[in-house]
Amino acid sequence: MSTSTTDPMIGRLIDGRYHVRSRIARGGMATVYLATDQRLERLVAVKIMHGHLADDSQFTARFIQEARSAARLAHPNVVNVFDQGQDADSAYLVMEYLPGITLRELLQEYGALTPQQTLDIVEAILSGLSAAHKAGIVHRDLKPENVLLADDGRIKIGDFGLARAASAATAAGAALLGTIAYLSPELVTRGVADTRSDIYAVGIMMFEMLTGEQPFKGEQPMQIAFQHANDTVPAPSATNPSVPAELDELVLWATARDPEHRPADARALLEQVVETARSLETSLSATGPQKTMVFTTPLVPPTITAETQVIGSLATVGSTGATGSTTVIGNSATGELARATGRRRKRGWIAFALVLLLALAAGGAGWWFGAGPGAQVTITDVRGQSPEAAGAALLEQGLVVGAEPATAHDLEIPAGAVLGTDPPAGEVVPRDSTVTLVVSLGPEPTTVPAIAGVPEADARTLLDGAGLVVAEDAIRQVDPGVAQGSAIGVVSIGEDGTESGLPEGSESLKGTPVTLVVSLGPLPDVVGVEPGTASAAFEALGLTATVGGDSEFNNDIAEGLVLRAVPSADEPFRPGDAFTLIVSRGPDLVDIPDVIDLTINEARTALEAAGFVPVIDTNVPEFFWDIATVQQVEPSQDGQAIRNSEIVISAFFD
CATH class of the missing domain: 3.30.10.20 (Trypsin Inhibitor V; Chain A)
Known part of the structure; x- marks a missing residue:
């Protein structure tokens, strides 16, 4: 749909350089637009902070931080940032434009991915993330929405809006800025993030790619956060039995509740993912039980279970047997048991206090995200509905419908029906947000401009100005009356390939796809050449x-x-x-026949039969041509002459 009448940014020239063409996506902090960098003549994505956040120094600082964080990274798996600046009241940053989809859209389309697909995507994510970690940057908001899958096969991480230095501690309140489903336990409980928090998010994404769903679910965001803090992520094979054991162990390693038991950074996990990918090339096709991987960092720390026998204080941990019990050998069993009991009691009080605090936080967050200002909804698609039906659907979501609808012309949606919404369908916004309906005015008429004889680039500009959608590839054809590279005309091509000419000055509709016909000039003159x-x-x-x-x-x-x-x-x-x-x-050369001493009429007949045109040069009256003889021939009768050429025969009276 057309958004040029509802979004004032469409058509604007940012900082005298970036011409905004259309909107790509809208988020909580900013809107991303497709634009043309007029200086370098390339398409770019321009992220412009929402105007109402411009006065908030915290949001502005975070916005600028994203540009600086991403600009420090030059890696094939990280979205490149080209520029950052301020235009009027709008802070903006310019990024490379990657036509394609997000990992979220891929999962919504296909559900669970294959192990090989998962490893390919995770390897690309970790490659980019390892560059960030090496540069001392923690992303803090890794999720499928921030993983871009370009049409040409490239996979890149974007949106470093929450990135921080790897050594910086994050305030507890800011921890909820990340997406709840991918927050690590330490972010939920202590509000502290480091490189291992990003690893946890990668592990959750691996689980989701392998199973098609997230490991923790709940009606309220805080319920999900509580599970992250207190529960262990299950093995993906418990949901999808076809997942190999190697990938189970990768996910469990990356999502260990204790950060000390996870990979130290993205590089450590990347090395293991590459090794796993190599091993699965054979193990996925092999028969029999799958092998178990051995990690350099333990996936689960050795734990003394209820079956552990404590015999003394100078304990040496033995190997775990088939029953899972562990024997600790030493002296003073009674004293050791007492100390162990005291430690358990102390841990119990700490656990009780933690649970109480989390319960209070869950209650407050439940209200905030469920019914309070933090509640969010995804705008439903009401395209094609009547304004009344569309308004009712949005009200049912808890949104506020703007009193005055916007209008826009559209080639497909009939007049009076809803063309879309602003913000658009699929965007997540806070409950009670105002959504404006965009009602179609139907197709907008236009007049086909005069383009015959106009250079191709100028013709395209004229057609664009008339609101016609010009195909990128023009039709080239020979035309002796139009200079090479200039327009002959414009046609509309039907579904069956039939071309219909659109004469200049004729009526058409804005948005109509058309194809330019461009002259190749005249056919080459090749007469007399090799x-x-x-x-x-x-x-x-x-x-x-x-x-x-x-x-x-x-x-x-x-x-x-x-x-x-x-x-x-x-x-x-x-x-x-x-x-x-x-x-x-x-x-076509022909031998000249011998006509000397023949009568004039005999000579004429012989020359005509040979393919010549005889010319008679004589002073003899025609009455005597049957008896007068030829005395001379020109050219000579001994040579050749071109067929149908003239041969002069002469006869005279002495």
Whole structure:
């Protein structure tokens, strides 16, 4: 749909350089637009902070921090940041434009991915993340929405809006700025994030890719946060039995509740992922039980269970047997038991206090995210509905419908029906946010501009200005009356490929797809040239020309040179059309018959029979031509002459 009438940024020139073309996405802090960098003539993504946040120094600082964090990273798996600045009241940053989808959209489309697909994506994520960790940057908001899958196969991490230095402690309140489903236990309980917090988020994404769902669910965000803080992430194979044991162990390692039991940073996990990918090339196709991987860092720390026998204080941990029990050998069993009991009691009080604090936090957060200002909803798609039905659907979501709808022309949605919303469908916004309906005015009429003879670039500008959607590829065809590279006209192409011309000044509709017809200039003049040269001249226009057909005598064109080019199809001629080159056999020479001493009439008949035109030069009356004899022939009768040429015969009375 067209948003040019509802979004004032569309069409604006940011900082005298970036021309905003359309909106890509809208988030809590900023809106991302597709724009053209007029200086470097390339498409870019421009992220512009919401105007109502401009006065908030904290948001502005975070916005600028994103630019600085991402700009420090030059890596194929991190979205490049080109520029950052301030235009009027809008802070903006310029990033590379990656046409494609997010990992979230991929999961919504396909559900669970295969182990190989998961490893490929995770390897790319970790490659980019390891560059961030090496630069001392913690992302803190890793989630499928921030993993971009470009159409050309590149995978990149974006949105460093919450990034911080790896050594910086994050305030507890700010921890909830990340997405709840991917927050690590230490972020939930202590509000502290480091590189291992990013690893936890990667582990949750791995679980989601392998199973098609998140490990923890709840009606309120704080319920999910409570599970992250207190529960262990289950093995993906418990949900999807086809997941190999190697990937189970990778997920469990990355999502260990204790940060000390996770990989230290993205590089450590990346090395293991690469090793796992190599091993799965054979183990996935092998029969029998799957092998168990051995990590350099323990996945689960050795724990003394209820079956552990404590025999003394100078304890040495033995190996775990088949029953899972561990024997600790030493002296003073009673004292050790007492100390162990005291420690358990102390831990119990600490656990009780922690649970109480989390319960209070859960209650407050439950209200905040469930019914309070923090509640969020995803705007439903009401395109094509009546304004009344669309308004009712949005009200049912807890949103506020703007009193005055916006309007916009649209080629597909009939007048009076809802064209869309602002913010658009699918965007997550706080409950009670105002959503404006955009009602269609139907197709907008326009007039086809005069473009015949206009250079192609100028013709495209004229058609764009008329609101017509010009195809990127033009139709090229031969036209002797229009200079090469200039427009001949414009056509509309139907679904069956039929072309319909749109004459200049005719009425059309804005948004109509059209195709420009551009001249190749005239056909090359190849008469009298070598066939190879003639073929090259045709090929320069995208045409083909080969020698064929019967050669012909020609008194003016030497033997072997081109007489003419014969097309295989009717005009107009377009690239790919074929021509046949007819070549000359040279002049058609014929022997001059001997007519000396023949009568004038006999000589005339003989020359005509040989293919010549006899010319009689005589003072003899025609009455005597049957008895008067030829005395001279020009040219000489001993040579040859061109067929149909004149031969002069002479006869005179003495």
